[in-house]
Amino acid sequence: MAKVRWPLVVRRFHKWLALIVGVQVVLWTVTGVYMVVVHIDTIHGDHLVRAPIAEPFDLAAVTPPARIAAAAPGASELRLQRLLDRPVWRVETPDGAALYDAASGARLAPLAERAIRTLARRIYAGRGDIVAVRLLTEAPLEMQSRAPPYWQVEFEGWNRPTLYLSPMTGELISRRHALWRVFDFAWMLHIMDYEDRTNVNNPLLRIATWSALAMALSGAWLLLWSFPRRKKKKKAAA
Amino acid sequence: MKRIRLSPLLFRRIHKWVGLILGLQFVLWAFSGSMMALLDMDEVGGHDMAMAAAPPLPANAAFIDPAAIPGTGPVSGVTLRNLAGRPVYELHTARGLRLADATNGAPVTVDERIARAVANGMNGAPIRSVEALARPNLEAREHAGRMWRVNFADEANSSAYVSAETGRFLVMRGDTWRTWDFFWMLHNMDYVGRTSFNHPLIIFVGLSALWLSGTGFYLLFKSFGRADFRWLRRRRPAPKKGPALAP
Numbered sequence A: 001m002a003k004v005r006w007p008l009v010v011r012r013f014h015k016w017l018a019l020i021v022g023v024q025v026v027l028w029t030v031t032g033v034y035m036v037v038v039h040i041d042t043i044h045g046d047h048l049v050r051a052p053i054a055e056p057f058d059l060a061a062v063t064p065p066a067r068i069a070a071a072a073p074g075a076s077e078l079r080l081q082r083l084l085d086r087p088v089w090r091v092e093t094p095d096g097a098a099l100y101d102a103a104s105g106a107r108l109a110p111l112a113e114r115a116i117r118t119l120a121r122r123i124y125a126g127r128g129d130i131v132a133v134r135l136l137t138e139a140p141l142e143m144q145s146r147a148p149p150y151w152q153v154e155f156e157g158w159n160r161p162t163l164y165l166s167p168m169t170g171e172l173i174s175r176r177h178a179l180w181r182v183f184d185f186a187w188m189l190h191i192m193d194y195e196d197r198t199n200v201n202n203p204l205l206r207i208a209t210w211s212a213l214a215m216a217l218s219g220a221w222l223l224l225w226s227f228p229r230r231k232k233k234k235k236a237a238a
Numbered sequence B: 001m002k003r004i005r006l007s008p009l010l011f012r013r014i015h016k017w018v019g020l021i022l023g024l025q026f027v028l029w030a031f032s033g034s035m036m037a038l039l040d041m042d043e044v045g046g047h048d049m050a051m052a053a054a055p056p057l058p059a060n061a062a063f064i065d066p067a068a069i070p071g072t073g074p075v076s077g078v079t080l081r082n083l084a085g086r087p088v089y090e091l092h093t094a095r096g097l098r099l100a101d102a103t104n105g106a107p108v109t110v111d112e113r114i115a116r117a118v119a120n121g122m123n124g125a126p127i128r129s130v131e132a133l134a135r136p137n138l139e140a141r142e143h144a145g146r147m148w149r150v151n152f153a154d155e156a157n158s159s160a161y162v163s164a165e166t167g168r169f170l171v172m173r174g175d176t177w178r179t180w181d182f183f184w185m186l187h188n189m190d191y192v193g194r195t196s197f198n199h200p201l202i203i204f205v206g207l208s209a210l211w212l213s214g215t216g217f218y219l220l221f222k223s224f225g226r227a228d229f230r231w232l233r234r235r236r237p238a239p240k241k242g243p244a245l246a247p
Helices: A006-037 A040-044 A065-071 A113-123 A178-191 A203-226 A230-237 B008-038 B112-122 B175-188 B200-223 B226-233
Strands: A077-083 A086-093 A096-101 A130-136 A150-155 A162-165 A172-176 B075-083 B086-093 B096-101 B127-133 B147-152 B159-163 B169-173
Touching: A006 A178, A006 A203, A006 B008, A006 B200, A040 A178, A065 A077, A065 A086, A065 B075, A113 A130, A113 A150, A113 A162, A172 A178, A203 B008, B008 B175, B008 B200, B112 B127, B112 B147, B112 B159, B112 B169
Parallel strands: none
Antiparallel strands: A077 A086, A077 B075, A086 A096, A130 A150, A150 A162, A162 A172, B075 B086, B086 B096, B127 B147, B147 B159, B159 B169
């Protein structure tokens, strides 16, 4: 039987594996570099919104929470906050969040488009104007992780900054912009879940990662083998 | 001592060693990525636990007016919630966060008993031990302030983190998460904080890896020849041996 020529076998193995996973390895490095180079705080859009200012409340003018809790059975949490300078009680109920006017104690109706526009302008830290306001009842691709309905407020600008506000409480749910959308696409390519972009355990990714590891290890073996080994040569010469 | 000379040999050596280190990180990325793909993300957890349904406030409880709680001063936030079966007010005062019983205004401190009860709301397993932490450890690094670590005697060696300031459940960590976190550290190269993937080292190594995979991909087209695909045509009659086939 012929002697196995290991360098040749490993080189063939490395080459064929590279042919199969090569494109994905390039995609991993390209998307990896994008995710590493653009800071995650920028991706999250921290620069798009103003930090809320905490001002003291005049508790004497606020409806005591006992009345609100009685009006909302099953509530798990009541929080005093502001809606356009007006103190409101935010009530977390089994059916979702609701607002109660803290002065009168009356339950507030869902917010109308005008109020959403005013709120969005206050939250947004950029200068551009609002381009479009829509009440969404179906989640767009960039909001797959959140259950609708919500208001989508789009601002002008190259990166199309978009704020998502809750119709019940007016709170900011999410912010999206072009760099986030590119990141999300890069993440999809990185984890190879082309449908939901969330499953990091999908079989395709598992096969591709272990193949890439085998390719990298065989490449490392070839690299080490290609270094000249003086000691062995000396031995051979002796 | 030998003097360092700026010779081509020196640069060759640097080149080789940098190549070796880069190659090692390439292997580590492939390995840690493979392991993270293998570890069940539901068992790793840590993300959606806080979203579990909060217990409702007790019905028929007589909540006092938060304005009647003595010694609070101006407050910039009031929250009424259920803390381990007891309704409490969470008050943001000028001197920091305060908890008060919502039925009588008495101050509440999150002691070990409360921490145990909150933790048990998230995990029914028996509790092995409870530790007080003055600041977050590596497992609870996404949170701030004093906290309790409640260790469970379950298969995953789960630890629940409960804020000692608000009494809120922060996060649950188990052995699968701990394994995952080690590989995540190898992946993001933040060996101290384990969180950042935007530091200069990974940017530098990442760009170098891009070069490595880019040139490797180019070489792929150079290293495959007709001979590599000969096996695909094996069914055809073998060509006669002759000088035309000599390399």
